[in-house]
Amino acid sequence: MKWHWYLIIENCTGCGICRDVCTEHAIKMSSKMAYPEPISGKCTGCLNCVSECPFDAITVTQLKEEQLN
Ligand code: SF4
Numbered sequence: 001m002k003w004h005w006y007l008i009i010e011n012c013t014g015c016g017i018c019r020d021v022c023t024e025h026a027i028k029m030s031s032k033m034a035y036p037e038p039i040s041g042k043c044t045g046c047l048n049c050v051s052e053c054p055f056d057a058i059t060v061t062q063l064k065e066e067q068l069n
Pocket residue numbers: 007011012013014015016017018019035036052053054055056057058
């Protein structure tokens with residue numbers, strides 16, 4: 001199963017909590033932008049980052065079959 005990780009950038013403060021709570025190490029902080037970025041293929045859809053982000057800046061949704069290619 002593949003997951004689409006999406007940042008609502010205007011809500012994000014760059015605090016890094018999402019990276020720290022991701023047990024799959026699926027989020028990295030971009031050094032240039034100081035915003036989190038997903039690392040392709042690592043997200044398992046556990047939603048830890050969604051629930052722990054204090055600013056509701058992350059959505060994670062399951063990719064549909066037609067979106068996989
Ligand atoms: S926890 Fe939320 S506010 Fe903090 S860096 Fe992650 S997305 Fe941005």
